Amino acid sequence: MEYKASELISKYLRSRKIPSTACSGCGLGMNHKIVVQAIQELGLGVEDIIWGTSIGCAGRQTFATWKGDGFAGTHGRVYAIARGLRVALPPEKHLILTVGDGDAFGIGLTHLIHAARSNANMTVIVNDNLGYQSTGGQYGWTTPQGSKTDSSPYGMFEHNLMSEGLDVMHILKGAGATFLARHVSMDGLKAVETVKKAILNRGFSLVHMPYPCPTNFASRELGSRNQVNIYRWIKDHAAPLGQEKEDTIWATGIWYDASNSRPEFSQMVWDTVDKIRRTGKI
Amino acid sequence: MKRFLETGNFAITEGAILAGCRFFAGYPITPATELAEAMSLRLPQEGGVYLQAEDECAAMHMCIGAALGGMKAMTATSGPGFILYADPYGWAIGCETPLVVLNSGRVGPVSGITGAPGQGEFYLTRYPTQGGNFETIVLAPNSAQECMAMTVEAFYLAERFRMPVTVLADQLITDGFEDISVPENDGEMKEMSFRVWPRKINQGPKFYPPSDEIDIAPVVLGHNTGALCSDWTPTEEGYDIEEVEAHHKHAYRLIYKVRNHRDLFSHHYDKKFMSDDPDLIVVSFGTPSRVVNSAVAKARSQGLKVGALRLINLWPFPDELFTARSKYLVVELNWDGQLVREVQRAVPKDSKVHFLGICGDLPTMHDLLTTFEKIIKNEPLSRRGWELEAW
Numbered sequence: 033m034e035y036k037a038s039e040l041i042s043k044y045l046r047s048r049k050i051p052s053t054a055c056s057g058c059g060l061g062m063n064h065k066i067v068v069q070a071i072q073e074l075g076l077g078v079e080d081i082i083w084g085t086s087i088g089c090a091g092r093q094t095f096a097t098w099k100g101d102g103f104a105g106t107h108g109r110v111y112a113i114a115r116g117l118r119v120a121l122p123p124e125k126h127l128i129l130t131v132g133d134g135d136a137f138g139i140g141l142t143h144l145i146h147a148a149r150s151n152a153n154m155t156v157i158v159n160d161n162l163g164y165q166s167t168g169g170q171y172g173w174t175t176p177q178g179s180k181t182d183s184s185p186y187g188m189f190e191h192n193l194m195s196e197g198l199d200v201m202h203i204l205k206g207a208g209a210t211f212l213a214r215h216v217s218m219d220g221l222k223a224v225e226t227v228k229k230a231i232l233n234r235g236f237s238l239v240h241m242p243y244p245c246p247t248n249f250a251s252r253e254l255g256s257r258n259q260v261n262i263y264r265w266i267k268d269h270a271a272p273l274g275q276e277k278e279d280t281i282w283a284t285g286i287w288y289d290a291s292n293s294r295p296e297f298s299q300m301v302w303d304t305v306d307k308i309r310r311t312g313k314i
Numbered sequence: 315m316k317r318f319l320e321t322g323n324f325a326i327t328e329g330a331i332l333a334g335c336r337f338f339a340g341y342p343i344t345p346a347t348e349l350a351e352a353m354s355l356r357l358p359q360e361g362g363v364y365l366q367a368e369d370e371c372a373a374m375h376m377c378i379g380a381a382l383g384g385m386k387a388m389t390a391t392s393g394p395g396f397i398l399y400a401d402p403y404g405w406a407i408g409c410e411t412p413l414v415v416l417n418s419g420r421v422g423p424v425s426g427i428t429g430a431p432g433q434g435e436f437y438l439t440r441y442p443t444q445g446g447n448f449e450t451i452v453l454a455p456n457s458a459q460e461c462m463a464m465t466v467e468a469f470y471l472a473e474r475f476r477m478p479v480t481v482l483a484d485q486l487i488t489d490g491f492e493d494i495s496v497p498e499n500d501g502e503m504k505e506m507s508f509r510v511w512p513r514k515i516n517q518g519p520k521f522y523p524p525s526d527e528i529d530i531a532p533v534v535l536g537h538n539t540g541a542l543c544s545d546w547t548p549t550e551e552g553y554d555i556e557e558v559e560a561h562h563k564h565a566y567r568l569i570y571k572v573r574n575h576r577d578l579f580s581h582h583y584d585k586k587f588m589s590d591d592p593d594l595i596v597v598s599f600g601t602p603s604r605v606v607n608s609a610v611a612k613a614r615s616q617g618l619k620v621g622a623l624r625l626i627n628l629w630p631f632p633d634e635l636f637t638a639r640s641k642y643l644v645v646e647l648n649w650d651g652q653l654v655r656e657v658q659r660a661v662p663k664d665s666k667v668h669f670l671g672i673c674g675d676l677p678t679m680h681d682l683l684t685t686f687e688k689i690i691k692n693e694p695l696s697r698r699g700w701e702l703e704a705w
């Protein structure tokens with residue numbers, strides 16, 4: 033089902049914050065819409081979701097867009113805040129975090145791994161603009177190798193989390209995440225279906241969603257701010273899992289689905305507290 | 315009233331529980347580990363949650379999360395962990411999140427001496443995060459019993475001021491065994507002057523008034539009030555805004571909600587032999603104050619007109635206690651002199667301020683008494699190496 037953006041906005045988002053102050057042509061809005069549409073299709077209401085965000089383009093531009101309750105954490109620490117909040121919130125409330133790649137895979141990676149380890153019920157949407165774009169465009173931990181950025185004028189030459197067979201998904205799977213997926217913004221309705229599954233998993237879910245940044249990433253790497261170029265470039269370097277080509281950077285689709293297979297963190301914590309109270313042991 | 319022979323860590327745990335704390339997150343560090351252990355034992359018995367974090371930064375962020383979910387939360391550490399609170403401490407100040415932090419001081423800098431007492435974080439607790447434009451509240455107990463009282467009080471102040479409050483103790487108080495009375499009901503709590511403020515839920519839509527008001531319910535998420543909080547400058551409704559004037563209003567609130575309600579701290583000090591305008595006032599906080607009190611009593615019996623002023627409320631600094639034109643001696647568990655700088659600033663212009671710094675151990679009665687005598691007789695302080703270094 034396709035929804036008009038205006039319907040989604042009036043039902044779920046704050047008119048004061050939409051449109052956001054993102055640069056024109058930014059692909060973040062596509063990711064944002066995918067998430068809100070997934071929420072709509074699941075029949076969830078404003079009151080069912082607490083929306084957390086991080087710092088950077090992805091965090092700042094999505095903060096306070098949700099009509100309901102929301103928060104923005106310090107850079108990289110939102111996963112730790114979310115674990116504490118998860119314990120205090122009623123279990124039926126969904127916790128959705130829209131964060132950036134620098135936040136999740138750089139400064140916050142330890143906390144992210146521990147959130148996955150604990151299998152705390154949250155849906156982390158990593159909106160990947162391929163580096164640190166709100167600070168002007170420095171390379172990050174998923175910036176494709178060889179990319180020219182403001183801090184890699186000769187091309188990004190370090191090993192990173194998306195090069196030479198490495199994939200950040202392996203780390204998160206090993207850490208205990210129960211739902212992992214990747215889509216690029218142009219995956220549209222396919223991505224909506226995936227995000228729905230991510231939200232329904234009572235445990236730690238993460239969807240990695242690279243999106244086009246025409247302003248900083250594209251102008252340096254592709255030499256053009258024309259959004260068509262960067263949209264095409266991202267699309268060309270993405271392929272469904274199993275159909276990867278030589279130059280595929282992002283293998284898309286559901287990477288790992290062990291939804292509802294491991295006990296959820298807050299549930300386990302409260303069950304244990306309850307048992308200790310009643311019997312003095314676990 | 316139940317009585318125990320127990321540690322300061324035990325007292326803090328029981329104080330936190332009495333204050334309604336049901337969430338603790340921490341990272342093991344000497345000498346605050348025993349507190350984490352006590353919490354892990356006691357909180358589940360009271361229906362509360364103990365969580366171990368991957369580091370101190372995460373620990374305090376987890377407390378922030380729990381507080382945002384409506385729980386009273388606490389974390390504890392020592393100096394090397396306290397610096398990792400810089401990030402969440404600032405966030406909690408800005409978002410006005412009630413929390414309690416315990417710092418059990420050891421000898422620094424860096425890892426220093428783990429199992430010995432120090433008071434190197436007097437200023438760090440005043441400025442635990444970057445950027446300035448805020449006040450902090452810091453309470454310093456000097457006994458296990460007072461650890462309990464100050465933990466209860468810290469939770470009370472945290473709720474009323476909507477901010478993190480630090481209890482600054484040291485290794486000797488938190489690890490040492492002492493007689494402790496734990497109240498068992500509201501009557502006994504009152505008898506011990508324990509004040510408790512319940513967690514309230516801000517209903518919005520204005521979450522951040524540009525005023526110095528206190529007793530405003532904090533942001534609690536999950537009640538569909540449209541509550542917002544972030545690390546950016548908030549509008550009254552919690553939206554992020556980047557504008558100096560709006561930020562000035564926000565900072566005004568963070569500074570003056572504390573400065574303009576100093577009356578709430580007015581009982582947070584202890585005076586001994588101070589009623590007859592002593593020739594020398596000995597200023598200290600925390601464990602060293604116990605030796606100071608004994609030394610001052612002894613000095614009095616020897617005819618020296620010495621008084622003791624012990625600070626419990628370290629920040630905001632109680633300038634009003636330093637009006638006497640007298641000589642001052644500041645005794646601290648550090649060698650660089652921290653409290654002494656504040657005392658120097660607060661005393662009347664022509665007062666002479668001396669410093670006695672010792673670290674890793676307490677000053678001896680002998681050290682104190684000879685120092686008192688010399689200062690009163692205007693004799694130069696003898697220098698035994700760095701221990702009596704001029705400040």
Ligand code: SF4
Nearest residue numbers: 054055058089165245
């Ligand atoms: S810098 Fe790039 S990612 Fe950030 S808002 Fe502008 S276009 Fe979007």
